[in-house]
Amino acid sequence: MKVLLIDDEGELISTLAERLSLRGIDADWVTNGEEALKKVEDQCYDLAVVDVRMPKMSGLALKRLMAEKCPRLKFIFMTGHGSEDDYKEGTAQAGAAYYLLKPLNIELLIEKINEVIKEQGDKP
């Protein structure tokens, strides 16, 4: 399982990557959509964990562009906008992807990552 983390808060995303790697999950991180698109050109990832609101390119716009390059790539969205409505709207727009609120609960994130692994393993 190779994961790409994308959030404009570099300190948040680099620390999250380190915490995931301590749990045996190989995670790269970038701080904007352009860098994320370059990353997926260079190598294939199984999962992208994306902040919904980022400068220049939103997480949802980035999802569309990344999905064109890597159709099998799965997505988990995260947001700092913690209202119930935002959460429902985000989940609806994100389609099948998961949607997590910041500050993140790492155990919940790992649970969702494991679900994605299982879904991919179940596919022929």
Place this chain on the structure above:
Amino acid sequence: MNRNWDVIGEQGLQFFGKMSATISHEINNSLAIINENAGLLQDFTLMADKGMPLDPVRLNSLAGKLIDQIRRAEGIVKNMNRFAHSVDEPVKSVNLDDIVELMVTLSARFASMRGVTVESKPASVPVMITTNSFLMQNLIWLCLDFAMDAAAAGNTIDIITEKTKNGAQISFMQAGDPAKAPPNKFPAEPEKVLLDVLKANLSADEGVGKIVITLPRDIDM
């Protein structure tokens, strides 16, 4: 200070809500970073329980990051407090540069989302005027929001305050060419209502590369 109060009240609430939302987002970002760094500290202590030695340099670095984020959040809360207290008195003497600086800070995330930089250029001497500081902030925000909408990504908007013979002036100047056609008419009704109450005038050039607000020294005179 009583004309169109219903309109101003509704508009003011929208402005207050928008600013409160961006402030809460910024605080949440700091909390999220504190959460990850504290979590990493916890991970290290759990690993230490299993025999892995703790690295004091790394622990010190993590503590420093936590302190930095607490200071960042403290700054955000101070600005939130200043903004919240701007509704306390309907009319008072204010330093216009302080109000502009606060609005630039509160607008930082909106600017960042549009790829625009906003810089305040304070006057060489304090520009004191007697006005409604909350509505003044609202007017500055509407002008800035419009200027940011019209700006191309990568542009810088300078906000320049100056003392004038009869009061003060605030100019919103785009350093580069405005890339987009203005999205709607400016000033529109919300700005006109505020200009009326603040006894201010607004001029905008055709391409909206420059917006100038002129303000009286005292709105009660």
